[in-house]
Amino acid sequence: NAGVTQTPKFQVLKTGQSMTLQCAQDMNHNSMYWYRQDPGMGLRLIYYSASEGTTDKGEVPNGYNVSRLNKREFSLRLESAAPSQTSVYFCASSTGQANTIYFGEGSWLTVV
Amino acid sequence: AQSVTQPDIHITVSEGASLELRCNYSYGATPYLFWYVQSPGQGLQLLLKYFSGDTLVQGIKGFEAEFKRSQSSFNLRKPSVHWSDAAEYFCAVAQGGTYKYIFGTGTRLKVLA
Numbered sequence: 628n629a630g631v632t633q634t635p636k637f638q639v640l641k642t643g644q645s646m647t648l649q650c651a652q653d654m655n656h657n658s659m660y661w662y663r664q665d666p667g668m669g670l671r672l673i674y675y676s677a678s679e680g681t682t683d684k685g686e687v688p689n690g691y692n693v694s695r696l697n698k699r700e701f702s703l704r705l706e707s708a709a710p711s712q713t714s715v716y717f718c719a720s721s722t723g724q725a726n727t728i729y730f731g732e733g734s735w736l737t738v739v
Numbered sequence: 740a741q742s743v744t745q746p747d748i749h750i751t752v753s754e755g756a757s758l759e760l761r762c763n764y765s766y767g768a769t770p771y772l773f774w775y776v777q778s779p780g781q782g783l784q785l786l787l788k789y790f791s792g793d794t795l796v797q798g799i800k801g802f803e804a805e806f807k808r809s810q811s812s813f814n815l816r817k818p819s820v821h822w823s824d825a826a827e828y829f830c831a832v833a834q835g836g837t838y839k840y841i842f843g844t845g846t847r848l849k850v851l852a
Contacts, residue, residue: 669842725771725833730782
């Protein structure tokens with residue numbers, strides 16, 4: 628059971644570089660999310676996609692873009708990476724509003 | 740504004756001892772409540788959830804939690820902790836009718852042999 632799969636698991640970027648984090652889920656969930664986790668701050672929502680074809684900003688969207696490629700895939704793009712974007716990124720999915728969300732294993736991103 | 744508070748950043752218990760992790764929330768309507776566990780280098784795994792009904796909910800790995808509306812709390816308990824329970828625990832609340840989940844800042848559990 629793959630669940631939610633994220634790639635890459637680790638990445639080091641230089642300031643100003645761009646990259647895309649990939650996420651796919653095989654649970655036929657409608658909704659997908661991108662969170663970032665920083666020490667002492669819990670998880671903060673970057674963007675979410677309620678259903679295929681829609682995306683909305685979360686709590687901390689600045690510096691990020693997303694694409695809901697199809698029902699399975701939801702990517703997160705950093706156009707011009709900044710040191711403040713050093714974090715652990717989690718993709719997640721759920722069947723819908725206020726239902727259990729299932730997380731991927733995380734992507735550790737360092738921007739130098 | 741809605742919020743979730745986990746007042747204990749770190750907790751240390753001896754193996755075999757009982758455990759209670761505190762969670763308080765601020766939310767006007769009936770909340771949807773969750774506890775997740777995160778082992779080092781891993782994603783978050785659901786331990787248990789409360790949507791409605793019985794206020795004492797059972798989860799995986801021998802954990803349980805009790806929803807107390809009067810205290811706006813959803814504390815996680817385990818009667819006897821195992822060394823493998825060492826991890827970080829997150830309480831979360833979901834707002835009904837939205838896609839917004841609010842997470843606490845986590846409690847890191849250390850288990851002494």
